[in-house]
Amino acid sequence: MQQHILVILPHPDDEAFGLAGTMAKYLKNGDKVTYACLTLGEMGRNMGVPPFANRVTLPEIRKKELEESCQAIGVTDLRMLGFHDKTIEFEDQDHLDSVILSLIEELSPSLVITFYPGYSVHPDHDACGEAVVRTIGRLPEEQRPIVHAMAFSKNTIQVLGEPDIHHDVRAFLGQKMASIQAHRSQFQAAELLGNKTLDDKEIQDRFGTERFWTYRFD
Numbered sequence: 117m118q119q120h121i122l123v124i125l126p127h128p129d130d131e132a133f134g135l136a137g138t139m140a141k142y143l144k145n146g147d148k149v150t151y152a153c154l155t156l157g158e159m160g161r162n163m164g165v166p167p168f169a170n171r172v173t174l175p176e177i178r179k180k181e182l183e184e185s186c187q188a189i190g191v192t193d194l195r196m197l198g199f200h201d202k203t204i205e206f207e208d209q210d211h212l213d214s215v216i217l218s219l220i221e222e223l224s225p226s227l228v229i230t231f232y233p234g235y236s237v238h239p240d241h242d243a244c245g246e247a248v249v250r251t252i253g254r255l256p257e258e259q260r261p262i263v264h265a266m267a268f269s270k271n272t273i274q275v276l277g278e279p280d281i282h283h284d285v286r287a288f289l290g291q292k293m294a295s296i297q298a299h300r301s302q303f304q305a306a307e308l309l310g311n312k313t314l315d316d317k318e319i320q321d322r323f324g325t326e327r328f329w330t331y332r333f334d
C-alpha cells in the first residue's frame with residue numbers, strides 16, 4: 117500500500133547521511149515523501165573548502181544545495197519552513213507545534229521521520245524531534261503516525277537499546293552519495309570515497325544501512 121512519509125529535520129544536510137537512502141528506497145517503492153526542513157542552516161560554520169560562501173551568501177547557497185540534494189534523492193515535495201538556524205530550542209513552542217500539526221493534517225502521513233529527542237547531539241536536532249513527538253503525542257492514539265527517529269549520542273544504545281529499524285540502502289548509494297555531494301559547502305564528499313567506488317565493501321558497510329528507533333509514546 118502506498119504510504120505518505122513526512123520527514124521533519126532542522127538543517128539542510130541532516131538528510132544526507134542518515135536517511136537519503138531510505139527516502140530514495142521509499143520513493144522507489146512508490147511511496148510519497150515530503151521533506152520539511154526547518155531552517156536554511158544559515159549559522160553553519162563551514163563555508164566550503166576552499167571557502168566559497170560567506171555569512172551573507174550562505175543561506176542562499178545552502179538552499180540551492182538542499183534543492184540539489186532532494187533532486188538527487190528524488191524528493192519533489194520539499195518544504196522550507198523558514199525557522200532560524202541554531203534557535204529551534206528557543207522558538208515559540210506553540211508556533212513550532214502548529215506548523216508541524218498543519219503539515220500532518222495536510223498530508224496525513226502514516227510515517228514521520230525525525231531526530232530522537234535527547235539523543236541527537238545538536239540542540240536543534242533535539243528540539244526538532246521534541247516538537248514532532250510533542251505534537252503527535254497530543255493526537256488521539258489511533259490518529260498518530262508511526263515515528264521513526266535517528267539518534268547519534270554516545271549513550272543511545274545503552275539507554276534505548278539497538279535500533280529496531282534497519283534499512284538496507286546499498287542499492288541507493290548513488291543517490292545517497294549525490295545527496296552528500298550536493299552539500300558541498302558542508303562536506304567534502306570526494307574524501308569520503310577516496311579512491312573507492314560505491315560497490316566497494318568498505319563503502320557499502322559504512323553507508324549501506326540506515327538505522328532508526330521507533331518512538332514509543334507511552
Ligand SMILES: [Zn+2]
Binds near residue numbers: 130241
Ligand atoms: Zn543538523
